[in-house]
Amino acid sequence: MLHLEQLSLNIPETTKPRVVIIGGGFGAVNLTKYLPDDQFQVVMLSKQHYYGFWPLLYQVATAGLEPESIAEPIRKLFDDRNDFHFRFVRVTSINPATKTVTTLIGDVSYDYLVIATGTKSNYFGNEQIKHNSFGLKNLTDAVNLRSQLLQSFEQANISKDPELRQSLLNIVIAGAGPTGVELAGSLAEMRQHVLPRDYPGLDFRLMNIYLVDGLDRVLPPMSPESSKNTHQYLEKLGVNIKLNKLVSSYDGETVTFKDGEQIKTQTLVWAAGVAGATVEGLPAETIERGRYLVNQFNQVLGFEDIFAIGDIALMKNEKWPKGHPQVAQPALQQGRLLGKNLVRRMRGQTWEPFDYFDKGSLAIVGRARAVADLPGNKSLKGFIAWIAWLFVHIYYLIGFRSKLIVMTNWLYRLFTYQRGTRIIIQPYVQPGDKVGEEFARQQTVD
Ligand SMILES: Cc1cc2nc3c(=O)[nH]c(=O)nc-3n(C[C@H](O)[C@H](O)[C@H](O)COP(=O)(O)OP(=O)(O)OC[C@H]3O[C@@H](n4cnc5c(N)ncnc54)[C@H](O)[C@@H]3O)c2cc1C
Structure with missing residues (x-):
């Protein structure tokens, strides 16, 4: 001690x-x-004692990548230095x-x-939402969300109560920025290619992925054209998009919107602001x-x-x-x-002022579906934007080890449609969830 x-x-x-x-x-x-x-x-x-590559965090949450593949220990990054001192x-x-x-x-x-x-x-001061929803800001968040999603499918598979089963199969994502969009697309592909094989007894047509935003378009930071293309891609994947919609409360079971609409869900992902x-x-x-x-x-x-x-x-x-x-x-x-x-x-020299070089932005919705806004008001979509997204993300990932693991995972997924990390390592138990507590206890009781 x-x-x-x-x-x-x-x-x-x-x-x-x-x-x-x-x-x-x-x-x-x-x-x-x-x-x-x-x-x-x-x-x-x-x-945090690691350097995380957040643009790929949603892939950890949806069982596409191992958590360690998108992070490096900070100490390792500077282990060739004599006068660098890291404290966690x-x-x-x-x-x-x-x-x-x-x-x-x-x-x-x-x-x-x-x-x-x-x-x-940013929970805009709403402590109830902060307490009950899932954030996606670091590896702990991603692993918790992955556990929650996999546990929900396990529980839906054994649920006797159709209403409870439906709430386990409803996933609500608040915030249709890049994180929300990429997460929704990834979940939709999982629903299409992975989950029906894992749970043949469950009807995944019942699984609803809601993507909600208070603004009037998805991907608000990107160009209207990229927003429109993304909206179409998401609809093709069966994501239920709700715009001009504000979440007002979530008690862990029901999301209530400002206009009074309610959705029963065990999983609200909060990507609605920072x-x-x-x-x-x-x-x-x-x-x-x-x-x-x-x-x-x-x-x-x-x-x-x-x-x-x-x-x-x-x-x-x-x-x-x-x-x-x-x-x-x-x-x-x-x-x-x-x-x-x-x-x-x-050296006694004068300082240079900062001048931002905007390299453009990219977002991925799924296999061969991505959008890119390039400098000079040009936009790309589809396969070519997807290839650009893959290369840019591999390029910016830090370290050879991460690049290799991520590429291997992507190649595996490209040919098999599989998600290799559908593993509950650390059960996630929501505060007050007695059934969850008992299931978690059963795993470690001896
Ligand atoms: C899920 C997700 C997806 C994203 N996708 C993209 C993308 O596709 N493209 C893109 O360009 N950007 C993306 N971003 C945004 C991008 O990651 C950030 O803009 C970038 O990380 C900002 O860098 P930073 O150094 O300012 O802060 P960060 O990289 O967030 O680093 C902040 C650091 O400060 C530490 N810290 C905070 N408070 C304290 C404290 N009080 N004491 C000690 N340490 C502290 C944290 O632990 C962390 O190490 C994404 C972000 C997230 C969360």
Whole structure:
């Protein structure tokens, strides 16, 4: 048994400038790559000890990929460095007056502080939805959702009560952005090719996949043309799309919409919005719409030595009056530029301002069904967009091991239509679910 007093951050003293980075995601990892080991001491503090490739998270949740195939331990990414110090802790506050950050096990001082904390799910203050729904923001979420889906099929297969069976076979996804769309498409393909063979006694025509959004189109961040194509693809796959529809409550059994409609379901997936994962300690005026206001060098408003990058940063300019989209590219590009600028400062050179290079966006709905918005207002769809999606995702996956495992899984799926990871490793028990508790207990009773 450990006691907190027995632990400390244990960061070695240094004569080099110390860069403390909060977070271990896209922005943080790319920044670290551009900070030379012999010029800076880098201290990375993250509440997750792995670097996850979130665009493929929905495939973990739908049993298409192993969780480990889309993640790498942060320590492994920088194991060739001598002055890189990773600590698996959450930062609880920033103290600009003392130039320190605070964690559960102590403080560490910084010369430069970089906030790269990304976002968290936004439940718009609805604690009931937060408590009862499934998020999809990290590997734990994806594995929980995978367990929940597989358990629901198992329970539907043995249910005597048609109403209960139907609620187990109803999946509601709130939020028709890329995560919701990709999840819905993947579930629809699973319903078509995988589940009827696994459960010959269950009629999967009864399985409903609802994709709901408060806005009037699917994939709102993409072009209207890509939205239209995606809508058609989803309809062909039998996804039930409900637009202009807001979820007002979910008690774990019934989703109630603002217009009064109700759907009985055991699974509500919440992909309806994100909020910045801000950390306590900076003045309120540095935060706008949950993101830190930064200048063109990513310096937080009013601070020379505190930076914010990626999803958590709000850099407004003429081209991007509402800030950059909260996607991977701004985080990667800001991380790289900040690393280069800190090196420039060491050399007494002037800094370069950030200029976002928009490479376009992609979303996949299923086999040979994808959409792409390219720079110059061009859109692609179908097979060609699907191939582009496959290549881009393999290219950006970090590490040879991940690329190999993901490609192998995709090839296997291409020829067999199978999902190899339909495995309940950790049973998911919803709070208060007595039957779930008993089933989970039965698995480990001896
Ligand atoms: C399911 C899903 C699918 C996505 N699909 C796409 C896609 O297809 N294309 C695309 O471009 N983008 C996609 N995104 C968005 C993309 O992943 C983000 O824009 C990107 O990760 C932002 O990078 P970041 O470095 O700002 O934050 P993140 O990568 O989210 O990293 C944040 C880090 O901060 C850590 N952290 C947070 N708070 C604290 C704290 N208080 N103390 C310590 N550590 C903390 C977290 O553990 C994490 O390591 C997707 C995101 C999700 C969740």
